[in-house]
Amino acid sequence: MSLLFYMGAFLIVIGALCDFFGALGLLRFPNFYVRLHAATVGIIGGAAVPLFGVALLALGADFLPHRYAIAGASFVTGIVVLIVSPAGSHALAYAAHKAGLVEWEPEVDHLEGVEGDG
Amino acid sequence: MTYAVLSAGLLGTGSEVRPLGEFYLVNSYFGDYSAKSPEVVTSILWDYRGVDTLFETAVFFLAIIGSLTVFRLTKEQEEEVKRPERPPTEMTSIVRDVTRVIVVMILAVSASIALHGHLTPGGGFQGGSALAVAPLLIIAAYSKYALEKSGFDKTRALILRSVGLLGIALVAVIPLLYGGYVMQNQPVFPAELGGQPLGGSLIYYNLFEFLAVGAGFTAVFLLLAIPEEKFKKLLGVDE
Numbered sequence: 001m002s003l004l005f006y007m008g009a010f011l012i013v014i015g016a017l018c019d020f021f022g023a024l025g026l027l028r029f030p031n032f033y034v035r036l037h038a039a040t041v042g043i044i045g046g047a048a049v050p051l052f053g054v055a056l057l058a059l060g061a062d063f064l065p066h067r068y069a070i071a072g073a074s075f076v077t078g079i080v081v082l083i084v085s086p087a088g089s090h091a092l093a094y095a096a097h098k099a100g101l102v103e104w105e106p107e108v109d110h111l112e113g114v115e116g117d118g
Numbered sequence: 119m120t121y122a123v124l125s126a127g128l129l130g131t132g133s134e135v136r137p138l139g140e141f142y143l144v145n146s147y148f149g150d151y152s153a154k155s156p157e158v159v160t161s162i163l164w165d166y167r168g169v170d171t172l173f174e175t176a177v178f179f180l181a182i183i184g185s186l187t188v189f190r191l192t193k194e195q196e197e198e199v200k201r202p203e204r205p206p207t208e209m210t211s212i213v214r215d216v217t218r219v220i221v222v223m224i225l226a227v228s229a230s231i232a233l234h235g236h237l238t239p240g241g242g243f244q245g246g247s248a249l250a251v252a253p254l255l256i257i258a259a260y261s262k263y264a265l266e267k268s269g270f271d272k273t274r275a276l277i278l279r280s281v282g283l284l285g286i287a288l289v290a291v292i293p294l295l296y297g298g299y300v301m302q303n304q305p306v307f308p309a310e311l312g313g314q315p316l317g318g319s320l321i322y323y324n325l326f327e328f329l330a331v332g333a334g335f336t337a338v339f340l341l342l343a344i345p346e347e348k349f350k351k352l353l354g355v356d357e
Contacts, residue, residue, distance in 0.1 A: 083220060
């Protein structure tokens with residue numbers, strides 16, 4: 001058990017908290033866009049961060065067989081999730097805005113120039 | 119050896135390995151006529167149940183043939199389908215740039231899943247399915263026409279798939295030349311190369327299955343990406 005082990009475990013706890021808050025936000029937030037924000041908190045904080053945690057934890061666990069393989073696989077998966085999920089939620093939000101399907105009362109609309117098709 | 123003993127120790131703490139499990143362990147990793155593959159599942163899939171797996175691949179092959187038959191087109195229609203009617207809509211630059219990075223990563227990860235199939239969980243079919251996600255993402259983020267313009271059209275996909283199937287058939291038949299049985303693994307194929315375990319014929323089966331499944335899925339995705347209006351025009355169906 002080294003420092004890496006405890007750092008990894010700490011990241012996994014952070015991930016559990018992020019998942020909890022993401023689920024809470026998904027249930028309680030009023031419209032699609034802020035719910036999408038909550039879901040992204042659940043993905044980045046609740047999936048990517050714990051995956052990096054698992055990588056550190058595996059590196060720190062001396063008793064584990066094949067710990068480098070586990071750490072590498074978790075790290076690569078974490079990177080993929082980290083890159084893909086913002087792009088995915090961006091595409092969802094953009095599509096929703098373009099289609100004009102979500103009712104909302106914005107304070108500020110940065111995408112005002114982007115015309116929807118219908 | 120340590121891996122097998124350790125996993126046996128981790129799974130059944132305090133209990134012995136069952137006789138059937140021992141048989142598979144001895145004949146896939148420890149024995150003189152084994153493939154020296156630490157991944158017993160792949161070993162069982164291709165060595166003990168090889169014909170079963172071959173027929174599974176045949177079922178997949180028939181499914182692809184079926185969809186090709188449903189979407190059959192003449193040569194002129196094939197060319198017509200490759201021409202976009204109006205400039206195709208692409209996704210925003212964020213999605214396109216991310217796709218460009220991710221496609222390279224998917225290719226690397228899927229190749230690692232398939233080519234490590236005899237060492238770690240995974241294998242040709244799983245790696246091929248992961249590979250097929252890459253063209254699917256390109257179709258979604260750019261367009262079907264972008265993929266075809268870069269040279270990977272339906273014909274190329276079908277050629278690659280046929281190469282994969284031919285490879286599987288050849289690897290299955292090669293032992294006959296050395297006086298063995300069909301789909302026999304050891305001692306026809308080398309179990310190791312330069313100290314690295316190859317799993318005998320397992321790595322070749324996985325490689326060709328990877329090609330066949332990835333290219334087969336890509337061909338079907340390309341067919342499904344043809345716009346409906348285009349098909350209606352070709353078939354002469356009006357609303």
